Amino acid sequence: MRIGEVARRSGVSVRALRYYEEQGLLTPGRSPGGHREYAEDAVDRVRIFQQFYAAGLPSRRIAELLPCIDTDTTTDHQWAMLNAEHARISQQIDQLTTALARLTELIEAAADRRA
Amino acid sequence: MRIGEVARRSGVSVRALRYYEEQGLLTPGRSPGGHREYAEDAVDRVRIFQQFYAAGLPSRRIAELLPCIDTDTTTDHQWAMLNAEHARISQQIDQLTTALARLTELIEAAADRRA
DNA sequence: CTTGATTCTGACGTCGGCGGTAGGTTCTAG
DNA sequence: CTAGAACCTACCGCCGACGTCAGAATCAAG
Secondary structure (H helix, E strand, O other): OOHHHHHHHHOOOHHHHHHHHHOOOOOOEEOOOOOEEOOOOHHHHHHHHHHHHHOOOOHHHHHHHHHHHHOOOOOHHHHHHHHHHHHHHHHHHHHHHHHHHHHHHHHHHHHHHHO | OOHHHHHHHHOOOHHHHHHHHHOOOOOOEEOOOOOEEOOOOHHHHHHHHHHHHHOOOOHHHHHHHHHHHHOOOOOHHHHHHHHHHHHHHHHHHHHHHHHHHHHHHHHHHHHHHHO
16 A cells, blocks of 8 residues: 555545654555555554544654554563653543543633623 | 742742743842842732643743733633633643543552452 | 842743655556 | 646745843842
């Protein structure tokens, strides 16, 4: 599969795919002429990247996670990082929930005035 | 209250406070010599800003929200924005929850191997 | 009045995830 | 064989929330 199709099927830009490779997240093969050749599971991997990006993980962290996903190994460093990110995201959800509640208050107050 | 104390009590940097003013979020008075003079409620306001920043609202949005907080008025534009941000944050929480679940899977798998 | 801590105003630097452009090459359909 | 679509590398640009100087002015204490 070439880069354009991966982009369409995964919903990201061609530029983003090249960026992911630059960051060590994808390592597609190459055609004789130098064009990137992606395996089938590339699309799923990209979707996973998007999820992690949305959760605030930088490329470097995602790259560090890859061995845990691909091979079934986990170093001490990775173990610590997994737990740290878990805690960070949990906390982030709490903060968002608080902010959401505050927004809801504003919305309800405004709704009363509009009624 | 001067800027240093506001910074200490609210937990943000002096630079951040000046930045907030630049963005129209705070409008402290000035001493005869030009130093900023903050009212008591500035600390609370800054904490609110931090919450909204943590929720992904840019300064411009927060500035647009201020009239809803300070005075009890809401324009159509503000009403739409309030609801849009509410939806965005809800969606963001969903995404974080999904990512968190995926991380939890990785952690449990790793925990088994470590056991 | 002096000193040292605090504050002031610019203005440039940073980081991350791409967007966009330029100029050239490769692939594929007819 | 040729055209045009898709691809390549390399590089600069952008945004937002500050960090980080530099150099000058102000403030509170003794």
